[in-house]
Amino acid sequence: MELFSLFVRSVFIDNMIFAYFLGMCSYLAVSKNVKTSFGLGVAVCFVLAVTVPVNYLIDKYFLQAGALSWLSSHFQNIDLSFLTLIIFIAVIAGIVQLLEMAIEHFSLALYQALGIFLPLIAVNCAILGGSLFMQEHHFPTLFHSFVYALGSGVGWLLAIVAFAALRERLRYSNIPKPLQGNGIAYIITGLMGLGFMALMGF
Amino acid sequence: MKKFLEPLSKNNPIIVQTLGVCSALAVTAQLKPAVVMAAAVTVVCAFSNLIISLIRNTIPPRIRIVVQLVVVSFFVILVDQFLQAYLYETSKMLSVFVGLIITNCIIMGRLEAFALSHKPLPSFLDGLFNGLGYGLVLVAVGVVREVLGQGTLWGYPVLSDKFYTLGYMNNGLMVLPPMALILVGSLIWIKNARQS
Numbered sequence: 001m002e003l004f005s006l007f008v009r010s011v012f013i014d015n016m017i018f019a020y021f022l023g024m025c026s027y028l029a030v031s032k033n034v035k036t037s038f039g040l041g042v043a044v045c046f047v048l049a050v051t052v053p054v055n056y057l058i059d060k061y062f063l064q065a066g067a068l069s070w071l072s073s074h075f076q077n078i079d080l081s082f083l084t085l086i087i088f089i090a091v092i093a094g095i096v097q098l099l100e101m102a103i104e105h106f107s108l109a110l111y112q113a114l115g116i117f118l119p120l121i122a123v124n125c126a127i128l129g130g131s132l133f134m135q136e137h138h139f140p141t142l143f144h145s146f147v148y149a150l151g152s153g154v155g156w157l158l159a160i161v162a163f164a165a166l167r168e169r170l171r172y173s174n175i176p177k178p179l180q181g182n183g184i185a186y187i188i189t190g191l192m193g194l195g196f197m198a199l200m201g202f
Numbered sequence: 203m204k205k206f207l208e209p210l211s212k213n214n215p216i217i218v219q220t221l222g223v224c225s226a227l228a229v230t231a232q233l234k235p236a237v238v239m240a241a242a243v244t245v246v247c248a249f250s251n252l253i254i255s256l257i258r259n260t261i262p263p264r265i266r267i268v269v270q271l272v273v274v275s276f277f278v279i280l281v282d283q284f285l286q287a288y289l290y291e292t293s294k295m296l297s298v299f300v301g302l303i304i305t306n307c308i309i310m311g312r313l314e315a316f317a318l319s320h321k322p323l324p325s326f327l328d329g330l331f332n333g334l335g336y337g338l339v340l341v342a343v344g345v346v347r348e349v350l351g352q353g354t355l356w357g358y359p360v361l362s363d364k365f366y367t368l369g370y371m372n373n374g375l376m377v378l379p380p381m382a383l384i385l386v387g388s389l390i391w392i393k394n395a396r397q398s
Contacts (some may be wrong), residue, residue: 019379024223025307082283085301086275093268122267125224125305132298178394179387182220186387193380 003147010151013200014133016126017159018193023126027160028185030117037164038157043117045153047099048130051092052149053142055131058087088131096122126156163189206327209335215308216339217390222308225299226340227382233356235295236344237337238285242300244333246277247309251329254317261318270313271304278303308336343385351376 016022023044031037061067063084068075100118104111121127130152139145166188175184215221222243229239250273254261261269282300285293293300303309312332317325348354350373353361361370375381 021224021227021379021383022302024227025221028220028223082279085279085282085304086272088301089271089275089304093271123271123305123307123310125302128305129224129298129302132301136298176391178398179391183387183390183394186383186390190380190383190387193383194378197378197380 003144006144007147007151010148011155011158012196014152015155015159015196016129016152017156017189018196020129020133022129023124023156026120026124027163027189028182031160031164031167031185033168034161034164037160039113040117040120041153041157041160042113043121044124044126044156045150047092047096047118047121047127048149048153048156049146050099051095051127052130052134053146054095055088055091056134056139056142056145058091059084059135063087084132084135089128092127092131093122126152159192163192166192206324206331209332210338211335211393214335214339214393215311215332216336216386217393219311221311222306222336223386225302225306226336226343227386228379229296229299230340230343230347230382231351231377231379232295232348232354233341233344235292236340238289238292239296239299240333240337240340242281242285243303243306243308243336244330246274246281246303247312247333247336248326248329250274250277250309251312251317251325252322254313255320255322255325258318266318267310270310274309274313275304308332339386339389342389343382346385347376347381351381 013019017024017027026040030040059067061070063080065079065081066076067080068078096118100111103118130149133152134145134148137148139148163185167185170184170188179187209215213219216223216226225239225243230236250270253273254270257269278301281303282293285296285300309329312329316328320328345355348356349360353359353366353372
């Protein structure tokens with residue numbers, strides 16, 4: 001039950017795009033049609049679900065204050081948390097590279113669907129953001145962090161697909177000239193965000 | 203010189219190129235975090251441009267993204283530690299968004315498009331002015347959201363009590379994240395309308 005509410009919370013309430021604006025750059029750039037945005041969304045889900053648990057383990061056993069005490073009691077006072085950012089980004093870049101190679105090797109169809117997006121994803125703020133939020137939440141187990149990552153990914157996927165569908169329709173509507181393009185894209189995302197806020201239950 | 207000033211309005215990173223939007227919107231509920239964030243991004247952008255430009259001839263093209271990430275995260279860690287030491291309250295307010303400067307598209311974009319092919323001094327100035335152009339939008343959005351949302355500016359009340367006794371109320375909507383998007387959308391609208 002706790003896990004389920006964590007999942008729902010990360011999909012709808014702490015939605016990566018509408019509540020924290022993470023991954024906005026690729027969200028605005030790739031959402032021209034539903035099909036490609038679905039591909040990017042799935043890739044983000046996938047990478048989040050892999051990198052966040054890995055970073056959880058690294059954070060728990062290497063980076064936190066006193067985390068190295070499992071090695072020897074001499075290391076009890078070591079606090080490596082200032083290395084968090086550089087280690088997390090290195091892990092993410094490495095895993096994305098590995099995933100790209102693995103997918104290319106095992107499934108060419110999947111590679112053609114996701115392949116073009118994977119290099120983009122290493123520098124997508126939603127991925128690093130997922131790991132950093134995971135660190136702030138202090139999850140008790142590895143599985144919690146996995147559920148959180150999956151939920152955040154699904155939330156991102158939901159947002160970009162919904163937005164792409166709206167944008168496809170937008171092409172036929174009569175928008176004032178200066179507002180066309182990015183202007184209306186921001187305002188629509190804002191309005192969608194207001195809709196999502198309702199799920200918070202004020 | 204004229205070319206360097208372009209990011210301030212004509213080629214603004216947020217409004218025209220839609221880069222670095224991620225962090226720009228989340229920290230602008232008040233002016234103070236917006237200013238601190240703008241300063242942090244400007245510092246990181248200018249200095250990582252400088253360093254990458256200095257070593258641009260020795261980076262193998264295949265691994266340049268990783269080298270860039272390492273240089274940028276080095277400066278972000280410095281900024282993060284500095285903020286935690288001297289501006290603890292604001293750094294708590296910015297939370298993960300300081301770390302997310304690493305994946306800010308403006309910085310990676312400037313490194314790729316400018317620093318890899320130009321001399322150190324122009325690269326430094328290019329990074330500086332792109333950071334300032336980013337900061338300009340942050341400050342504008344931050345001022346509007348704080349004044350309309352809380353009736354304060356930099357934490358000090360700016361609207362006199364008379365307004366409130368006449369029935370004026372703070373617009374709580376302005377503090378919520380979606381309003382940042384709508385404000386930036388309106389900024390783009392104003393800018394395009396003035397240009398055409």
